Amino acid sequence: MFDDLSSRVEEHSTDSLRDRIWRVIFLSNTRSGKAFDIILLWLIGISVFVVMLESVPTLQEAHRKLFNRLEWMFTILFTVEYIVRIWVVRSKKSYLFSFFGVVDLLSLIPTYLTIFVAGPQYLLVVRVLRLLRVFRVLKMARHIGEANMLMNAFRASFAKITVFLFLVLAVTLILGTMMYLVEGVVANNPGFSSIPQSLYWGIVTISTVGYGDVTPITVAGKVISTIIILIGYGTIAVPTGIVTAELNMNMAKIHPDKRKCKECGHIGHDTKARYCKMCSTEL
């Protein structure tokens, strides 16, 4: 998602118009490339903001025509950009099915759908994902490093967190059913009128969100609530612990020893090592 651009620079190194446009659109290390990216980001940001404002009833009534025109203006601009992107890129398939390729398309479709039905224009907020390109512009290299590290830590801890969430959901479902019996069936509390409803309450509670739209009214219900809260309080630590442990390991790896063995070329020695661990040459 972030690191595949630089590797494709070589393919587009000729001086044809197509390659020059490619460099402006896809790279941001040249002056014109950076200018293009910044203008694009502003346009995306404004277009998302317009969609948000359009949904406010008072504003929409007052400026319906203006919103409509802006929306079409942005959509046409972005459509042109999308077509140019497809034209200039060599490996069209890999762009079209890349993360940003799909997002670029999805952020155009809703407006065209409004010709046939009302409503989908709000789906344009998907454009907000296009803003993730912002990391390419601002202090690019560094932020990509940060983002990649976060992603690595996420990927590594995903399996563990999934296992954990499954356990939590199983416990929540069982305690939620007890609440349904105690509060819903016996005490007729409307917030616990079914097991799915109790499960909703259980998740809201165990995650410490605690809306308060559904709360226990019986003594037994409050005791079970207390138990589920204490479980949540004791276990919210687990995802944190997982991510922290992963990040700890990833950050330790960030400033590795850059020394390269003169003999066998091995990189990745310990900071304290004096001899290559692969071929015993002094470093």
Added chain:
Amino acid sequence: MFDDLSSRVEEHSTDSLRDRIWRVIFLSNTRSGKAFDIILLWLIGISVFVVMLESVPTLQEAHRKLFNRLEWMFTILFTVEYIVRIWVVRSKKSYLFSFFGVVDLLSLIPTYLTIFVAGPQYLLVVRVLRLLRVFRVLKMARHIGEANMLMNAFRASFAKITVFLFLVLAVTLILGTMMYLVEGVVANNPGFSSIPQSLYWGIVTISTVGYGDVTPITVAGKVISTIIILIGYGTIAVPTGIVTAELNMNMAKIHPDKRKCKECGHIGHDTKARYCKMCSTEL
């Protein structure tokens, strides 16, 4: 709970029908074993979902008969499976009293109880615990590793978290009693009508759930609330810290290299290292 299966493979290595069924039911590294597991998991998942839907009043009225038939169908299927499990397993006692043995039984009983009394069918959600078998199927080895690591970290931090929860509950009880005196006795706030009620509020607050069904109304009550919130805010860190520290230690221990340099005695080489990084001796 997870690691006792492989050790029992040898006992069942003959080619009798009983042992072949055992391998299908209890293992998941063969094709038929995996297929059995996946079908079973789907059946369990659907049966839990049916129990959840059955509790929704509108659905239950409309499809009472259908739900009843499905419930009996699943129960009979699972009863047959339970009996076959007992038949094929050698050490019947260790299965019957294992975690999954007890859960398998508990997820059958409620339906049979409905012959005598109404209501217990909702207890069938205990079947959700049978789904924990899912980890045996999907990328088995890896997920078991994850789950085992989580369990080890849990076990190691259990004593510490218990000590901590006890301290938190003691503080909550004392501050809750003060709230009872200030809000319940003096200001007649119905949410603080007794000490157990105040304790419920205290736990909801200190865990940062904060339903809002019980809130202070006096100035003194709000000051005490603020104190209890700040205590909760400062101490929610503790279970997290405990689990994280345990996980950190567990993850570091996963693959330590035990080789010791014959020359300088250094321990802590990389798994791939061929020469001591301190004195260049071959390992």
Added chain:
Amino acid sequence: MFDDLSSRVEEHSTDSLRDRIWRVIFLSNTRSGKAFDIILLWLIGISVFVVMLESVPTLQEAHRKLFNRLEWMFTILFTVEYIVRIWVVRSKKSYLFSFFGVVDLLSLIPTYLTIFVAGPQYLLVVRVLRLLRVFRVLKMARHIGEANMLMNAFRASFAKITVFLFLVLAVTLILGTMMYLVEGVVANNPGFSSIPQSLYWGIVTISTVGYGDVTPITVAGKVISTIIILIGYGTIAVPTGIVTAELNMNMAKIHPDKRKCKECGHIGHDTKARYCKMCSTEL
């Protein structure tokens, strides 16, 4: 609080009645000492539970006399125990002003006060602190280790967390005042009728408790809420990070290398060390 008992064993090693009672009351490694502790803990637990039940209006009306008698029974028992404790202990002053000495006294006074005024019996919940003695009984050594480690980590991170809480409170006060101006003065939201009130809301919000008894109603108020929530979301990490880092350091120290240098007697070598770092003798 936990580790000063063993050091006083020697003083009480004669065989007089006084010293024998001392060993029963203050130690728990003998059979009678353990029995005494367990009975005492049960009595304390029940007496706290009685105080809690007494505060429930319906129960109190029905069993006023019973509660009164139980309360006096427990108080007289604990008074006798307190007097005996003072009698048998050698360093009376250090007991009287120790943590448990003060708690033991405080858990007697309220009942005697009820002779003159009504109400203070609820302060008897302070007895719950006496239950902290439980750690002396159950798997004593280990739990004390856990508790001491938690206390050390707490003590070490106290200064840092205080600095942090002060910063958070300063930010909350400033944003709370802005909410008072925006919501209270301009929009007449009764929940923000004064700055202290807004500060209460700010603390409830930034700690992610979020009762919902006070919520913004204006657009500007919701924007400021969003800012304060994002600050809280981004900074709740800090106490956790502090405690985790401390615990990490404390746990690393728990299993130190026990080897003692034959030459200079130094203890505290690294696990990997081969030579004493103080006198160069081989370990």
Added chain:
Amino acid sequence: MFDDLSSRVEEHSTDSLRDRIWRVIFLSNTRSGKAFDIILLWLIGISVFVVMLESVPTLQEAHRKLFNRLEWMFTILFTVEYIVRIWVVRSKKSYLFSFFGVVDLLSLIPTYLTIFVAGPQYLLVVRVLRLLRVFRVLKMARHIGEANMLMNAFRASFAKITVFLFLVLAVTLILGTMMYLVEGVVANNPGFSSIPQSLYWGIVTISTVGYGDVTPITVAGKVISTIIILIGYGTIAVPTGIVTAELNMNMAKIHPDKRKCKECGHIGHDTKARYCKMCSTEL
């Protein structure tokens, strides 16, 4: 913000009145300097407290004149202090534009503005930031160390947390729009009457604040809520993980021993060690 004072001591080392006043006001290691700081901190604390009390309607009506006088008294005192500070400091510009220079000015202006318009006196709470000087007085060196470490960890993790918050906000905006369509447009839930409103709900939910002023009422809305809650529950770990990993690294770095063994090159000796623990060579 904290460490630039000591470096300027030399400039002001003459014995003129101006330099003597500078030492009293800007340093706190002399007796008079400490006394000045403590008196100033008390005055600031009281003046902030007065501003808070003034905002309580009942108190303000009863003591309007008193509050007004106190406010002017404090403001005149602080104005004099501000002028003296400018007079005695050598590098006036670096003081005026330093953090405390700006805060000192901002905490005077509101009172003078009240001559022209009513209301701004509440902005005086900005004075609370002046209290940050407290760390210069109480156990100065140590607390500054703590504060600096927290700031370093913050600075290092700021970029990462920003990236993370941006991702969370993007997800919240997209799910919030779905809630707007499901709850606001279809079910007419007034809490989801526009996308900005839904975004407010999304942030309140994903941060686990959960006021409960806006809650879903449809089944689809509750399902989306559950998804956003589980995302929040799984990701609240991330800022914590980032800060913890940074703090871990900062704390480990506090006192590393830089000595390298002449014989075997081992680095990482204890500060107290006299001989290399790997090869017994004297360090």
